[in-house]
Amino acid sequence: GENVEQHPSTLSVQEGDSAVIKCTYSDSASNYFPWYKQELGKRPQLIIDIRSNVGEKKDQRIAVTLNKTAKHFSLHITETQPEDSAVYFCAASNQAGTALIFGKGTTLSVSS
């Protein structure tokens, strides 16, 4: 089945710096790649997503890139702020297209 690897597991940056989180997936049939942000004690919430027919998508300070050939996708956060501190999860649709398989998460800490 689908396997999603996410790196790094923890990331500490200074306010204003950029942060990059990378994920790889195993199933070449995967076609949907969302990113979720989970603040402490809260539910995961979608922040951006990309489909396999698109290479890059941007929404203000957040961007996602997808390399289908290499089977990896990345989240880029620019001009980080303390409120960006959270756990970020990448996910990929499974082979059957019936569910999302999540990476193990990245704890991002932004210090001011």
Place this chain on the structure above:
Amino acid sequence: DTAVSQTPKYLVTQMGNDKSIKCEQNLGHDTMYWYKQDSKKFLKIMFSYNNKELIINETVPNRFSPKSPDKAHLNLHINSLELGDSAVYFCASSQDEGGSPLHFGNGTRLTVT
């Protein structure tokens, strides 16, 4: 109105007991899920239902039994609770299976003592 609501928010119980978690979505979605988030924050899919039909059952002990009375509800019943069942259980829904955003409920923190 909360799009995906699950109850209870907290559940503390002893080993061996049976408990249920309820979930309802008012988004009109066809697919609902249960995910388990362990102490290391790993989100693992347990079950997926599409229009009341079981689609995924991911190597979950048969002590866990989901029930979907209609496509807006997906409940989770757990028999003979064990210490290792302690986790946060998230219900979620999506428009389509696997190819559209998940909308999560607020989670149920289950503690088994």
